[in-house]
Amino acid sequence: MASDGNQSSEWVTEFVLEGFPNLNGTRVELFSVFILIYFLTLTGNVLIVGVVRADIRLQTPMYFFLGNLSWLEILLTSVIIPKMLSNFLSRQHTISFAACIAQFYFYFFLGASEFLLLAVMSVDRYLAICHPLRYPLLMSGAMCFRVALVCWVGRFVPVLGPTVAVALLPFCKQGAVVRHFFCDSGPLLHLACTNTKKLEETDFVLASLVIVSSLMIIAASYGHIVLVVLRMPSASGRQKAFSTRTSHLMVVTLFYGSAIFLYVWPSQSGSVDNNWAVTVVTTFVTPLLNPFIYALRNEQVKEALKDMFRKVVADFLLDKHLSKKTVR
Secondary structure, eight states, X not given: OOOBTTBOOSOOOEEEEOOOXXXXXXXXXXXHHHHXXXXXXXXXXXXXXXXXXXXXXXXSHHHHHHHHHHHHHHHHHHHHHHHHHHHHTOSOOEEEHHHHHHHHHHHHHHHHHHHHHHHHHHHHHHHHHHOTTTHHHHTOHHHHHHHHHHHHHTTHHHHHHHHHHHHTSOBOGGGOEESSSSOOHHHHHHTBSSOOHHHHHHHHHHHHXXXXXXXXXXXXXXXXXXXXXXXXXOHHHHHHHHHHHHHHHHHHHHHHHHHIIIIISTTGGGGHHHHHHHHHIIIIIHHHHXXXXXXXXXXXXXXXXXXXXXXXXXXXXXXXXXXXXHHO
């Protein structure tokens, strides 16, 4: 890269993550809050994964996809939060170039997979409610596995192209400060010492395709579900169905609303200073809420969790009793 005025001609080997610039005086408090949120998120999602695999009553397509969603939430938060937490306790908020690009890739790969999985989950509920007789055939175990595989692998290659393009950009060494708490697209493109308009347009098109298409599938699925629920003869059945779906739609609205603001908004590159506040919703709020909204308010899951805890406690007490007898 040729030298240009005051800008260094050296390749950037690391970036500085600015974090929360207006809240630097509350780093300890922020660390405490975010590590608690991270712990609760991991605990809730790990419990969902464990109980879905352990309890035969939950061996259904809905809970199979829910377990996959929990895995995605665990991985997505773990890509960003540990590094952010370490920066709260460090004076140098640096991240290597390779780690930054890896964080960029896995964040968007896992995020795109989650959008696709949420669309699949809405279709699964549509088929279960609107076509109950054909549902076992349409959502067989083999079909569920193939669909989940597409959700995980289907976004592997499309995200790779933009990641390579970002990795090959010439970055200005003197201004290698990412104005965010992780390596997001907009803040990284702002650091490039070249025109990134075409790359921004490509990112916009890809994000629009992923987010808008999956949102349309969800809207169509839930629209059909609402029509079927409205035809239910039982008022209590309608109320129960609507209360459950309202909770799901609340989380979906938060997740999609923040994603559209960040990546489909026409001038996303001009709102770098505010992006971190909106990203908190997708990075912290929805992963924390999902286990409670999708599973822990579900009676079947709560019963399965109670049985699992009873078994764990019983096994622990039995092992303790046997160890005492052995010592004697």
